[in-house]
Amino acid sequence: MSTVVPDDRPGVDDAALTSTARAGRGRPARYTREGLLELVVGVFNDRGYEAASMEDLAKASGLTKSTFYHHVSGKEELLGMAVNRALDALSTALDETADGGGRKAAQLERAIRRTTEVLLAELPYVTLLLRVRGNTDVERAALTRRRAIDARLAALVEAAAAAGEIRADIDPRLVSRLLFGMVNSITEWYRPDRRTAGREGTVLPKDTALQNTPRQDTVDAVVSLAMQGLHPLRQ
Amino acid sequence: MSTVVPDDRPGVDDAALTSTARAGRGRPARYTREGLLELVVGVFNDRGYEAASMEDLAKASGLTKSTFYHHVSGKEELLGMAVNRALDALSTALDETADGGGRKAAQLERAIRRTTEVLLAELPYVTLLLRVRGNTDVERAALTRRRAIDARLAALVEAAAAAGEIRADIDPRLVSRLLFGMVNSITEWYRPDRRTAGREGTVLPKDTALQNTPRQDTVDAVVSLAMQGLHPLRQ
Numbered sequence: 001m002s003t004v005v006p007d008d009r010p011g012v013d014d015a016a017l018t019s020t021a022r023a024g025r026g027r028p029a030r031y032t033r034e035g036l037l038e039l040v041v042g043v044f045n046d047r048g049y050e051a052a053s054m055e056d057l058a059k060a061s062g063l064t065k066s067t068f069y070h071h072v073s074g075k076e077e078l079l080g081m082a083v084n085r086a087l088d089a090l091s092t093a094l095d096e097t098a099d100g101g102g103r104k105a106a107q108l109e110r111a112i113r114r115t116t117e118v119l120l121a122e123l124p125y126v127t128l129l130l131r132v133r134g135n136t137d138v139e140r141a142a143l144t145r146r147r148a149i150d151a152r153l154a155a156l157v158e159a160a161a162a163a164g165e166i167r168a169d170i171d172p173r174l175v176s177r178l179l180f181g182m183v184n185s186i187t188e189w190y191r192p193d194r195r196t197a198g199r200e201g202t203v204l205p206k207d208t209a210l211q212n213t214p215r216q217d218t219v220d221a222v223v224s225l226a227m228q229g230l231h232p233l234r235q
Numbered sequence: 236m237s238t239v240v241p242d243d244r245p246g247v248d249d250a251a252l253t254s255t256a257r258a259g260r261g262r263p264a265r266y267t268r269e270g271l272l273e274l275v276v277g278v279f280n281d282r283g284y285e286a287a288s289m290e291d292l293a294k295a296s297g298l299t300k301s302t303f304y305h306h307v308s309g310k311e312e313l314l315g316m317a318v319n320r321a322l323d324a325l326s327t328a329l330d331e332t333a334d335g336g337g338r339k340a341a342q343l344e345r346a347i348r349r350t351t352e353v354l355l356a357e358l359p360y361v362t363l364l365l366r367v368r369g370n371t372d373v374e375r376a377a378l379t380r381r382r383a384i385d386a387r388l389a390a391l392v393e394a395a396a397a398a399g400e401i402r403a404d405i406d407p408r409l410v411s412r413l414l415f416g417m418v419n420s421i422t423e424w425y426r427p428d429r430r431t432a433g434r435e436g437t438v439l440p441k442d443t444a445l446q447n448t449p450r451q452d453t454v455d456a457v458v459s460l461a462m463q464g465l466h467p468l469r470q
Contacts, residue, residue, distance in 0.1 A: 047370075048285045048286065048368075051286050130423075133281075133283075169459075170452075170459065170460070171448065171452070171456075174448055174453065174456050175456070175460070177420075177421075178417050178456060178457060179460075181417050181419075181421065181424075182414075182416050182417035182420065184416075185412075185413070185417065185419060186412075186413075188365075189416075213406065213409055217405075217409070218409065221405045221406075221413060224404075224405065225405070225410070225413055225464040226464065228402075228463065228464045228466065229459075229460040229461065229463045229464030230460070230463075231463065
C-alpha cells in the first residue's frame with residue numbers, strides 16, 4: 001500500500017483513494033490512508049479477520065474490488081499494517097517507561113498506565129492484535145512481537161518483586177499474565193463515545209452498565225486496583 | 236441433537252456416533268455426545284466459529300458430512316449446546332455463591348473463586364462463549380444469558396462497596412468489568428496439561444512462561460490479587 005497511496009505527501013491527504021460513486025451513495029468514496037485502515041480494521045473486528053473477505057472490505061468502503069486490489073495485495077497486508085501500528089505504539093510506550101528510571105515498582109506502575117492509555121488510544125488496532133491467532137506469516141510475526149512485549153512486562157513485574165517493592169508470594173509470570181489480562185480485557189467492553197471525540201467512553205448500546213466512563217477514570221482504576229493488589233504483604 | 240443421539244441412555248455412551256473408517260484411520264470414528272462436542276468446540280476455538288464450516292467439523296471428526304447432518308441441524312446447534320454448557324456452569328456457581336450467605340465481601344470472594352474454577356474446569360466452552368459476538372439468534376441468546384450473569388457479578392461488587400466491605404472510590408460497575416475481565420483473560424493463555432489429566436496447566440508450547448502452573452495456584456492468585464486490590468482504603 002505504501003508505494004501506491006499518495007497520501008503520505010502533504011496536501012493530498014483527502015484525495016488518497018477515490019472511486020466512482022456506488023449506486024445510492026451520491027458521491028465518490030474518499031479515504032486517507034489512515035481512514036481506510038480504520039474502516040478495514042472495523043470490519044475485521046466485527047466479522048472476524050478470517051471471515052472477512054476482500055469483497056466485504058470493498059463493499060464497506062464503497063470502493064470497487066479492483067480499486068482495492070490496485071492499492072493493496074490483499075487483506076493480509078492490511079492486517080499487517082494494523083497490528084504493527086498497535087505493536088509500535090505499545091513498544092514506544094514501554095521504551096518511555098524504561099527511560100523514566102526510578103524504583104522498579106514505579107516503572108511497573110508507569111508501564112501499566114501507559115499500556116492502558118495506548119490500548120484506549122489505539123483501541124481498534126489493539127483489539128485486532130489481541131485476536132491474532134498465528135494462522136499466517138503476518139499473524140505469526142505479530143505474535144512474535146507481542147511475546148517480546150509481554151516478556152518486557154513480565155520482566156518489570158519480576159524485577160519489582162525481586163526488589164521487594166511488590167508482593168512476591170505469587171509467581172511474577174502469573175502476576176504479569178493476570179495484570180495485563182485485566183488491561184487487555186478492556187477491549188471487550190470499552191467503546192469510545194464519538195460525541196466527545198475520544199475523551200469519553202461508552203459500552204455497547206444494549207449494555208446498561210458504564211455509559212460514559214471517562215477514559216482517564218478507566219486508566220486510574222486499572223492502575224489503582226493493580227498497584228494495591230500488588231502491595232507487599234505485611235507479615 | 237438431543238432427539239437423535241442415543242448416548243444419553245445408559246450403556247450406549249461409547250457407540251453414540253460411529254462412521255465407516257476414513258482412508259488411513261483404520262477404524263470407525265466413535266464419539267460420545269460429550270466427546271464430539273469437545274472436538275467441535277476445539278475446531279471453533281482454533282479457526283473461529285464464523286470461519287469453521289460443517290465440512291471442517293466432519294473432517295476433524297472423521298465422520299462423513301451426511302452422518303454429521305443426520306445428528307445435528309448445523310453448526311449453530313452445536314454452538315448453542317457448547318455455550319449453554321458454559322452458561323449453565325457459571326449460573327450454578329453463582330447460585331451456590333449466593334446460598335452461602337455471610338458478609339457481602341465474602342460472597343464476592345466466593346463468586347470470584349467459583350467463577351475462576353468454572354472457567355478452568357470448562358475452559359474450551361467458556362473460551363467459545365467469551366468470543367460470541369451476537370451475529371445469530373443462538374449467539375444473541377447466549378449474550379443475553381451472559382449479560383445476566385455479568386449483572387449478578389456487578390451487583391455483588393456494588394453490595395460489598397455499599398456495605399463498606401470493599402473500597403468504594405471506583406465505580407463498582409467498572410470494578411466488576413476489570414475484575415471479571417482479569418478472570419476471563421485466563422482463557423487467552425491457560426492450557427490444561429494432558430499429562431496430569433486436568434490437575435495442572437501449561438501455556439501454549441511456544442511460550443516459555445508458566446509451564447505447569449497448577450490450576451489451584453491460578454485460582455488462588457486471582458482471588459488474592461483481586462481481594463487485596465479491593466481492600467477498603469485507609470484514610
